[in-house]
Amino acid sequence: MGITIYVLTFALLLIGIYAVVAKKNVVKIIVGVLVIDYAVNLFLVLVGYRTGGGAPILAEGQPVTEFARTAVDPLPQAMVLTSIVIGLGITALMVAMAIRLWENYRTFDMNEIRRLRG
Amino acid sequence: MIAPHLPALIVVVPLVAGLVALFLGRGHLPWLLTLLVTWAVFALSATLLGRVLVAGAPPVEYAMGSWPAPWGIVYRVDAVNAFVLTIVSGIAAVCAVFARLSVAAEIPAERWRFFYSAWLLCLTGLLGITITGDAFNLYVLLEIASLSTYTLVALGVQKDRRALTAAFRYLILGTVGATFLLLGIGHLYMKTGTLNMVDLADRLAGLQSDRVVLTAFALIVTGLGLKVALFPLHMWLPNAYTYAPSVVTAFLAATATKVGAYMTFRFLFTVFGLRVTFDFLSADVFLIGFSCLAILVASVLAIRQNNIKRLLAYSSVAQIGYIMLGLGLHNHASVTGAVVHVFNHAVMKGGLFLALGAVVYRLGGATIGELRGLGRRMPLTAAAIVVGGMGLVGVPATAGFISKWYLVAGCLHGDAWPLAVVILVGSILALLYVWRVVEALYFAVPENPSLPVREAPLALLVPTWVLIGASLYFGLHATFTVATAKAAAVALGVGE
Numbered sequence: 114m115g116i117t118i119y120v121l122t123f124a125l126l127l128i129g130i131y132a133v134v135a136k137k138n139v140v141k142i143i144v145g146v147l148v149i150d151y152a153v154n155l156f157l158v159l160v161g162y163r164t165g166g167g168a169p170i171l172a173e174g175q176p177v178t179e180f181a182r183t184a185v186d187p188l189p190q191a192m193v194l195t196s197i198v199i200g201l202g203i204t205a206l207m208v209a210m211a212i213r214l215w216e217n218y219r220t221f222d223m224n225e226i227r228r229l230r231g
Numbered sequence: 232m233i234a235p236h237l238p239a240l241i242v243v244v245p246l247v248a249g250l251v252a253l254f255l256g257r258g259h260l261p262w263l264l265t266l267l268v269t270w271a272v273f274a275l276s277a278t279l280l281g282r283v284l285v286a287g288a289p290p291v292e293y294a295m296g297s298w299p300a301p302w303g304i305v306y307r308v309d310a311v312n313a314f315v316l317t318i319v320s321g322i323a324a325v326c327a328v329f330a331r332l333s334v335a336a337e338i339p340a341e342r343w344r345f346f347y348s349a350w351l352l353c354l355t356g357l358l359g360i361t362i363t364g365d366a367f368n369l370y371v372l373l374e375i376a377s378l379s380t381y382t383l384v385a386l387g388v389q390k391d392r393r394a395l396t397a398a399f400r401y402l403i404l405g406t407v408g409a410t411f412l413l414l415g416i417g418h419l420y421m422k423t424g425t426l427n428m429v430d431l432a433d434r435l436a437g438l439q440s441d442r443v444v445l446t447a448f449a450l451i452v453t454g455l456g457l458k459v460a461l462f463p464l465h466m467w468l469p470n471a472y473t474y475a476p477s478v479v480t481a482f483l484a485a486t487a488t489k490v491g492a493y494m495t496f497r498f499l500f501t502v503f504g505l506r507v508t509f510d511f512l513s514a515d516v517f518l519i520g521f522s523c524l525a526i527l528v529a530s531v532l533a534i535r536q537n538n539i540k541r542l543l544a545y546s547s548v549a550q551i552g553y554i555m556l557g558l559g560l561h562n563h564a565s566v567t568g569a570v571v572h573v574f575n576h577a578v579m580k581g582g583l584f585l586a587l588g589a590v591v592y593r594l595g596g597a598t599i600g601e602l603r604g605l606g607r608r609m610p611l612t613a614a615a616i617v618v619g620g621m622g623l624v625g626v627p628a629t630a631g632f633i634s635k636w637y638l639v640a641g642c643l644h645g646d647a648w649p650l651a652v653v654i655l656v657g658s659i660l661a662l663l664y665v666w667r668v669v670e671a672l673y674f675a676v677p678e679n680p681s682l683p684v685r686e687a688p689l690a691l692l693v694p695t696w697v698l699i700g701a702s703l704y705f706g707l708h709a710t711f712t713v714a715t716a717k718a719a720a721v722a723l724g725v726g727e
Contacts, residue, residue, distance in 0.1 A: 126414075133403060146406055153414050160421045189420065192367055196413065199374045203406055206378055210385060210399050217392045226396055 118159060126152035139214060139221040143207045150200045154193050161189030237282075238293040238306040241275050241316065242359045242372075244268055249351035252344055261347035262331050268351060269324040272358065276320040280313040284718060292364075301430045307364030310718035314570065315361045315493045318577050322485040322698075323354050325581070326478055329694040333478045333588050337390055346386055350482070353379035357490045366416045366426045366502070369494070370409065373458070377405045380487060384475040394474035401467040408457030408464075415450030418443055419502075431502050440511045444503075448512055451498055459491035461555055462525030465548045472544035477588030480540060484547050485581030489573050492554050496570075499558065500723040509561055518559030523653045525552030530660035534667065539590075539597045542664055543583055546623055549657060550576045556650065557638050563717075565641020566725045571716035572634035575622070575705065579630060582698030583619035586612050589687035589695060602668065604677035608684040611692055613672045615699045620665035622702045625658045629706040633713065 129152060132145025166185040171177070211221070218226050248268040252261040283291060290309040294300065308316070330350075338346055356376025363369050381402040387394030420426060422443045423434040438444060453464075460468040468488075472480045499508045508514045526549050533545035550572070557569025587597045589612045594601045606613040622629040635654060642651040677684075686692070705712050720726075 130407070133407060139399070142403055146403060149407060149410050153410050153417070156414065157417045160417055186424075188426075189417070192417075192420075195367075195371060199371065202374070202378055203402075206381060207399075207402060207406075210381075210395065210402065213385070213388070214395055214399060217388075217395060223396075 119156075122152055122156045122159065125155065137223045139211045139223065142223075143204070143211060146207065147200070147204065150196075150203070154196055154200070157189045157193045157196065161186035236293070237275055237279055238291060238308055238362055239295065241272055241279070241320075241362060242306075242355055244275075245272060245351045245355040245358065249348050249355060252348040252351055255344060257340055257343065259331065259343075261344040262327075262334070265330070265347045265351060266324075266327045269320065269327040269354065272354070273317070273320040273324040276313070276316040276358075279308055280317045280715075283308055283310055283313040284715065290722075301425055301427045304363065304365045304368045305427065306362045307429065308362060309722040310715060311496060311570070311722050312361045312493065314715050314719055315489065315573065316358060318489060318574050319354070319357050319361065319486045322577055322581050323482065325694045325697050326482045326485075326585070329481070329585050329588065329691055330478045332688060332690050333592055334476065336592050337476045338386055339389060342386065346383070346476075349379040349382045349386070350479075352376075353383060353482075357486055360490050361493055364428050366419065366428060366431065368426075370413050370416060373409055373412070373494075376487070376490070377409060377458075380483060381405065383479045383483075384471050387474045387476045387479070390476070391474050393470070397467075397470035397474045401471045404457055404464075404467045408454045410454070411450045411457070412454030415447045415454060418447035418450065422447070428497070428502050432504055435502065435507055436504050438507070444507065445512065448503060448508075448514075452495075452514070455491060455495045455498065456521075459488055459495060459551055459555070460548055461551060462521055462529060462548060465525070465529070465551075468548060469541050469544040472547070473538055473541045477584065477591050480544075481581050481584035481588060484543070484584050485577040488547065488551055489577050492551065492558075492569075492573055495555070496558060496723060500561075500725070505561060505724055515559045515561060518555055519647075519650065522552040522556035522559055523650065525549055525555070526653055526657040527660070530657055530664065533664045534660065536664075537599045539587055539599065539602060539668060540584070542668070543580065543587070546661065546664065547576075547580060549661070550580070550623070553634065553638060553654070553657070556654070557641060560641045560645045560647065560650070561725060562641050562644050563720055563725050563727045564637050564644050566720040566723060567713065567716045568634050568637030568641050570719045571637060571709075571712050574712050574716070575630035575634045575702065578698045578701045578705070579619050579622040582695055582702060583616060583623075585691070585695040585698060586615040586619065589691040592691060593684055593687055599667065599671050600678050602671040603675040604672075604680070605684070606673040608677070609686050612687050612695070615692075615695050616672065617669055618699050618703060620668060622706070624661045624665055627706075628703070630702040630709075630712075632706055633709045637713070637716075 126149060129145045129148030133142055136142055163185045167183050169184040169187040171180050218229055245268050248264055252264050255261045290307050293306040295304040334346060353376050356372045359372035360369055381398050385395055385398035423431055425431055456464045529545045529548035533542050536542035554569045554572050557565040590597050622631040625631040625635040639651045639654055
């Protein structure tokens with residue numbers, strides 16, 4: 114697997130940042146933030162991944178040293194689960210705000226919103 | 232029974248209250264709960280500070296659910312975070328007194344309970360960030376604080392719909408910043424296999440220059456820079472402060488960026504450690520560079536503002552520059568100055584924004600036009616603005632002077648006298664923007680003199696003057712704040 118998957122994760126992160134920085138449509142910006150979020154979650158899962166590793170459950174009679182050598186690291190997975198839940202909260206808030214923006218300005222275009230002001 | 236669980240209660244009490252507030256109906260009950268909880272948390276934090284400041288006392292540690300240190304989440308309280316906890320909860324308690332009338336005037340009654348719920352959750356997050364000793368736990372609490380902050384800013388929509396755009400931009404930038412921080416923490420975990428800050432510090436201390444650590448450092452500093460609004464990552468701040476409800480602006484200006492500054496201290500000094508941060512990665516170069524830019528550029532921008540809330544917001548960006556400058560110089564005097572400025576700026580800016588809240592309560596806005604001739608019509612509020620403004624300039628006998636004294640001493644101690652010049656120029660620029668306000672207050676004719684304007688009610692004046700009075704008191708009797716800041720500097724590893 115090597116380095117390729119990390120490069121791809123980084124590319125995903127850059128795509129997300131590009132969308133946030135360059136796009137003017139509120140919905141596209143939201144999608145950009147989601148892509149960044151996915152890239153980070155993917156990265157965290159990769160940190161704990163081990164090629165051919167087993168589930169981190171200590172079998173009966175299995176020596177602890179062997180377990181530590183073969184099992185994948187469960188902690189990043191716990192972090193990712195937490196991070197996914199936080200991501201859900203952020204998504205909900207972003208979408209709620211997008212709806213309120215639409216109600217107030219009747220547009221999703223940030224340039225247009227800036228022009229309408231007050 | 233309570234004493235051993237003190238650190239946990241500081242976070243758990245506002246968290247539970249934040250949920251309870253939702254079910255207290257549409258009257259003033261949610262406010263009453265907020266008032267009680269903030270004062271209770273203030274008392275708890277002050278007790279904790281007293282316990283930590285005893286000479287030679289070890290940091291207070293609390294293992295969540297009794298899971299021991301490197302495996303479970305621990306709360307670890309030393310002089311630095313006990314001080315920040317006291318500042319945050321103290322400001323929250325004072326703002327809570329102010330909130331009833333101000334919120335009633337700016338937010339429709341059916342949203343009060345949501346407002347107070349979001350506020351309590353925001354407080355939970357800020358206190359949690361400050362108290363925790365676990366890097367990932369810090370990220371989770373950061374998101375709790377941030378999400379509720381975006382909601383609080385957006386609640387200003389009733390007065391001005393631009394609050395929505397401000398909150399949305401803040402939401403996007405804040406989330407990207409927090410994601411960078413998480414990515415950085417992920418890199419640290421990859422390198423060290425631990426999330427506990429003390430454990431992280433131990434394992435990073437032995438490392439030589441390393442690419443993963445460098446990446447982690449860059450990601451964490453960028454993420455934190457967005458959260459503290461370190462120039463040039465401050466774009467979200469002026470709009471968010473301008474359009475948020477008055478009491479929210481006061482609370483955020485006094486606490487949110489301060490907690491951001493605390494996180495920067497913690498990561499740079501404790502987690503990465505002085506050796507990695509300053510010897511290997513030379514972080515002082517860009518920290519000092521950006522701080523000087525913040526002080527100069529943001530102060531110049533502040534002079535040109537007509538909305539006083541926005542003027543003070545730019546001034547906040549400049550004041551954060553002072554804190555970061557002290558951090559970047561990393562000697563005992565400069566770090567003492569930075570920590571004491573966290574406190575001094577919190578009381579001064581909190582007091583100033585509360586005074587503006589009182590102006591908004593009477594006049595509906597706070598532009599330079601509305602302030603004209605207010606010195607006669609709202610004498611006490613106007614006086615509060617002047618005293619707070621003098622603190623921002625750093626006039627002797629105000630709290631702002633104490634911080635600048637130590638910062639300049641830090642510059643001279645570090646053989647960096649040009650930075651002392653930057654601080655002085657920053658003070659002159661501050662004098663210019665404060666003078667614009669003073670001129671409008673006392674030397675201009677009111678826009679419509681027939682409009683009856685009375686002095687703000689006591690419920691608004693008392694909290695304002697508590698903070699402004701504190702900025703005067705701690706300017707004259709700085710022994711306590713400076714001694715605490717010195718203890719904090721020692722706890723951060725910068726001894727005399």
